[in-house]
Amino acid sequence: MSLSLRMRTFLLFSGSAAVCSLLVVLSHYFAFNRLDDGGAVSAFLISGSLSAFAILAVTTKVWLLFDENVAKPVDHLAVAIRTRAHAGVDALVDLHSSRFLGDLGPAVQAVTGKLSEVSAETNDIVANETARLMAEKAHLSMLLTEIPVAIILVSPNHRIMLYDGQAADVLGQVHVPRLSASVFDYFDETELLAAQEKLSDGRSEVLAKVKGSQGKLSFELRLKKLKKVPGYMILIDGTKAQISPEAERPLIYDFDLDEQESERALENRPLQDLQFVVFDTETTGLMPNKDEIVQIGAVRVVRGRIVPGETVDQLVNPGCAIPPASTKVHRITDDMVADAPDAGSAVTRFHGFARDCVMVAHNAPFDMAFLNRHARVCGLSWDHPMLDTVLLSAVLFGETEAHSLDALCARLDITIAPEHRHTALGDAQATAEALCKMLPMLSSRGYTTFGEVIQQTRRHGRLLKDLN
Structure with a gap:
């Protein structure tokens, strides 16, 4: 485990104080052995003790001054550089607090300013190209909407790699559409596998009538083998499925999903390969043992x-x-x-939405206390891996900083509209944006896998105890 600059400095000064104190005590001990006069002995012992306390006091004072004027400013400068480089945030450099570091503060300000200029130029180029690609994507989505067929691309391990707006309507009849989710979350596994096996027998296309995963709906699917890439395509005739003709949804895809090492143990998987559900709840009060949920909001990060x-x-x-x-x-x-579902139904549906994901929340123990209480009643188990953005903030910015959601968003240049603050979806969206900015910052610190991040967050667990 690497030690921070402040801890190294503290150990240096503590060690120096301990060595000095030991030398003083030893010198007086030897003097004591060579004296017979009791008064002289007492004087030596008193002077030795006073010397030791004096050295400790001076060392402590020097360390506090060094910590306040050197170690802390260096940490803040490092955070400013990482935030600028990896989160794209124009972090302010506090020149006053770094005034004892000579030219280091202005040098960091110059570097971050240059990064901002280069980043702005690059962003303009990227923005123009992105706008062009988004226009093409929007045009493609519009064309697909005009075709009365829902399209779903499925990877060899039966994960959804792409779905269009009409497929979103079809999937939504069973559950909220989710990129990279198992296709068996939406269609009966036995029936779909039976149809897919026929493709493996050499046929290029198979027609199949398949029930929804919950057994309440039935779909007429057309499975097609993909010629140039692994996986298969599911087509659903829009004239026979409940597809809203005026509904417009973006074309959702990620073709890298079929390359993920899903079999690798979670703690060894890179952060960027993980699927996250970032969530928040609003409640009738702050007592999980007696208050109730009134709203659940969640966002997926892939x-x-x-x-x-x-x-x-x-x-x-x-x-x-x-x-x-x-x-x-x-x-x-x-x-x-008044007409909303009860907590049991809402929590059960959210449990399905969060399947196979790492759950993320700001002060997660509070929200999880409500979910766990209802899970026991509904026969569910919240055994999902968890990350808490309070602890991620402490890992990146230091435990002494403020770690409220407002403070974290201000630090990462994330704006929460007043009408969305303290709504479950609004706070979940802000937390998700913070997570997306902190992931590359964590990687830049050398914490690239889920296990490494969890190990770091455990060092700051007392922050959650204080909050709750």
């Missing part, structure tokens, strides 16, 4: 990017009156939740 459209924004009927003090915070009233 390969370090927020997936558009793959969200949960669910009001929940708490089965009791919402206190006015709570409504004042999240603006959810009794009338708004």
Whole structure:
């Protein structure tokens, strides 16, 4: 485990103080052995003790000055550089706090300023090219919308690599569409595998009637073998499926998903390969043992990017009156939740949305306490791996900094619109944006796998205890 500059400095000064104190004590000990006069002995012992305390006091004072004027500013400068380089944030350099570092503060400011200029030029080029590609993608999505066929591309390990707007409507009849989710979350596994095996027998196309995974719906699917790439395509005739003709959804895809090492142990998998569900809850109060959920919001992050459209924004009927003090915070009233599903139904649906994902929240123990209570009633198990952005913030910016969601967003230049703050989806969206900016920063610190990040967050676990 690598030690921070501040800890190394503390150990250096502590070691120096200990050595000096030991030398003083030893010198007086030898003097004591050579004296017979009791008064002289007492004087030597007193002077030795006072000398030791004096050395400790001076060393402590010097260390505090060094920590405040050298170690902390160096840490802040390092954070500013990493935030600029890896999160694309114009982090301010505090020249006053780094005034005792000579030209280092202005030099860092110059470097970060130059990075900003280069980044701005690069961003303009990227923005122009991205705009062109997005226009082409939008045009393609529009053309696909005009074709009454829903399209889903599935990887060899039966993960969804692409779906279009009409497929989103079809998948949404079973559950919220999710990129990289198992296709068996939406279609009956036995029936779909039987159809897919016929493709393996040399046929290029197979027609099949397949039930939805929950057994309540039936779909007429056409499976086609892909010639140049592994996997297969599922086509669904829009005239026979419940597809909204006016619905427009972006074309969602990630063709790198079929290359992921899904069999590798989670702790050894790179952060960028993981799927995250970033979530938040709004409640009737702050006591998980007696208060209730009134809203669940969640956003999916795949390969370090927020997936558009793959969200949960669910009001929940708490089965009791919402206190006015709570409504004042999240603006959810009794009338708004009157026709909403109960907590058991909402939590069960969210459990399916979070399947196979690492769950992420800001102060996760609070939200998980509500989910766990209802999971026991519904027969569910929240055994998902967890990350907490409070702890990630502490790993990257130091434990002494503020780690509220507002403070983290301000540090990473993330704006939460006032009307979205303290809504479950609004806070989940902001937390997801923070996660996407912190992932490359963590990698730059050498924490590239999930296991390495978890090991670092455990060092700051007491922050959550203090919050809760």
